[in-house]
Amino acid sequence: MQWETVIGLEVHVQLATRSKIFSGASTAFGAEPNTQACAVDLGMPGVLPVLNESAVAMAVQFGLAIHADIPEVSVFDRKNYFYPDLPKGYQTSQMYHPIVGAGEVEITLEDGDTKRIRVHHAHLEEDAGKSLHESFSDGMGHAMTGIDLNRAGTPLLEIVSEPDMRSAKEAAAYLKAIHSIVTYLGISDGNMAEGSMRCDVNVSVRPRGQERLGTRAEIKNVNSFRFVERAIAFEVERQIELLEDGAEVVQETRLFDPERDETRSMRTKEEANDYRYFPCPDLLPVVLDDAYVDHLRDNLPELPADKRARFEHELGLSTYDASVLSASRDMAEYFEQVKAVCGDAKQAANWVQGELSGALNREGLSIANSPVSAKQLGELISRVIDDTINGKAAKQVFQALWNGEGDSADAVIETKGLKQVTDSGAIEAMIDQVIAESPGQVAQYRDAEPDKRGKMIGYFVGQVMKASRGTANPQQVNALLKEKLDALC
Numbered sequence: 028m029q030w031e032t033v034i035g036l037e038v039h040v041q042l043a044t045r046s047k048i049f050s051g052a053s054t055a056f057g058a059e060p061n062t063q064a065c066a067v068d069l070g071m072p073g074v075l076p077v078l079n080e081s082a083v084a085m086a087v088q089f090g091l092a093i094h095a096d097i098p099e100v101s102v103f104d105r106k107n108y109f110y111p112d113l114p115k116g117y118q119t120s121q122m123y124h125p126i127v128g129a130g131e132v133e134i135t136l137e138d139g140d141t142k143r144i145r146v147h148h149a150h151l152e153e154d155a156g157k158s159l160h161e162s163f164s165d166g167m168g169h170a171m172t173g174i175d176l177n178r179a180g181t182p183l184l185e186i187v188s189e190p191d192m193r194s195a196k197e198a199a200a201y202l203k204a205i206h207s208i209v210t211y212l213g214i215s216d217g218n219m220a221e222g223s224m225r226c227d228v229n230v231s232v233r234p235r236g237q238e239r240l241g242t243r244a245e246i247k248n249v250n251s252f253r254f255v256e257r258a259i260a261f262e263v264e265r266q267i268e269l270l271e272d273g274a275e276v277v278q279e280t281r282l283f284d285p286e287r288d289e290t291r292s293m294r295t296k297e298e299a300n301d302y303r304y305f306p307c308p309d310l311l312p313v314v315l316d317d318a319y320v321d322h323l324r325d326n327l328p329e330l331p332a333d334k335r336a337r338f339e340h341e342l343g344l345s346t347y348d349a350s351v352l353s354a355s356r357d358m359a360e361y362f363e364q365v366k367a368v369c370g371d372a373k374q375a376a377n378w379v380q381g382e383l384s385g386a387l388n389r390e391g392l393s394i395a396n397s398p399v400s401a402k403q404l405g406e407l408i409s410r411v412i413d414d415t416i417n418g419k420a421a422k423q424v425f426q427a428l429w430n431g432e433g434d435s436a437d438a439v440i441e442t443k444g445l446k447q448v449t450d451s452g453a454i455e456a457m458i459d460q461v462i463a464e465s466p467g468q469v470a471q472y473r474d475a476e477p478d479k480r481g482k483m484i485g486y487f488v489g490q491v492m493k494a495s496r497g498t499a500n501p502q503q504v505n506a507l508l509k510e511k512l513d514a515l516c
């Protein structure tokens with residue numbers, strides 16, 4: 028039997044507002060437990076929520092970025108359940124009239140193909156507090172759970188996809204596309220390690236060709252691109268095995284355990300009516316007029332898909348280069364600055380993706396924290412373009428800038444004496460010396476078949492480059508060497 032995987036994602040994005048969605052308490056990360064929860068977040072009697080306008084603006088910006096319908100009216104509902112980290116006894120969310128309607132997100136796959144994933148809707152809601160199960164005891168040896176309510180009331184945008192993804196790779200690409208849109212818009216810091224973006228992964232399988240969807244499992248709270256892929260891979264295999272054994276997949280909520288690389292059952296799936304949703308009587312429906320939405324639309328920044336298209340069509344980059352360089356806003360801005368300084372898009376793309384990204388990866392640094400600035404890299408590339416230095420010396424200059432051994436490419440070239448030697452007299456002198464010191468290699472060269480000599484010249488080029496400490500012009504060295512060696516044959 029051939030199986031097809033079907034995936035739908037519910038992505039929770041923490042919005043980068045300064046205060047909470049219904050109160051003035053701070054949303055800053057990492058504060059002492061319970062120092063950032065006010066009476067509204069705690070659900071005290073006699074207090075009323077007030078909707079944070081920035082959260083609304085951010086949600087609408089996202090909707091516009093994915094070309095979604097923006098309904099004129101949206102409504103907050105109470106989702107009722109009991110849990111110790113939810114002191115109000117309900118989560119304020121949007122069930123029936125979300126702020127963002129249907130839209131779509133374009134994803135780019137590794138082979139450069141693109142695919143559209145439909146978004147069913149996106150809604151605003153508040154986060155709950157956090158239960159801390161470790162490091163507490165009552166002093167008599169009993170483990171205890173602590174509750175930190177700082178996160179209670181933090182604004183979340185939940186983005187619900189249609190079940191349009193067909194592989195773990197597509198799901199990861201979708202999550203990356205969402206990450207890139209929200210960080211471009213600046214509506215979230217997108218920091219997955221701090222929980223600013225996490226997703227519930229709905230997975231089912233069905234026999235290839237079957238129309239009806241299979242029964243799904245929902246894997247809760249997956250918080251990295253890699254975990255999304257691994258959780259899906261495990262889950263797909265588990266479900267196929269069940270079905271092939273003649274058993275059934277139960278609709279349930281599961282948890283991904285990254286240490287054991289498996290998903291485990293958490294609870295059977297709850298239904299919407301278990302939550303007794305009803306409109307929140309404390310909050311008015313949100314009414315957005317056209318002028319408000321138009322204003323936000325007119326002020327959207329250039330988005331990843333547009334940037335990618337521009338890099339490709341205006342700057343002449345390959346589809347691959349364009350998509351790598353536009354994936355993050357920091358990367359795109361860095362690249363554009365390098366390009367502006369050196370004037371050569373292709374060279375700028377090569378350096379940013381090659382030498383720079385390699386060094387950043389090795390040191391685990393993000394491009395925003397690069398020790399080499401975009402201006403420094405742009406100037407370095409200019410010196411390659413105007414032949415002040417050759418490619419080999421350029422790498423040395425880059426390394427020196429990286430290590431903080433000079434403020435600019437020019438300064439490093441000067442102090443390290445890396446200026447390219449193009450004076451043919453000087454190059455000839457070095458060649459003569461290398462030839463004089465290598466009688467064995469010269470004899471081999473002379474005895475070789477003429478068509479094998481091309482390869483043997485490499486040894487001499489290496490020696491001359493070494494003698495020049497990498498500064499000789501390699502084209503001149505090659506040409507002059509060939510002349511001189513052939514004259515000896």
Ligand code: ADP
Nearest residue numbers: 033034035036188189190229230231240241243
């Ligand atoms: P719920 O509200 O119970 O979580 P929804 O119908 O809103 O259920 O769907 C939630 C997510 O699950 C959506 O992203 C949707 O695309 C996805 N989904 C629904 N059915 C399936 C299925 N059979 N297989 C995979 N994903 C599914």
Ligand code: MG
Nearest residue numbers: 037227229245
């Ligand atoms: Mg769900």
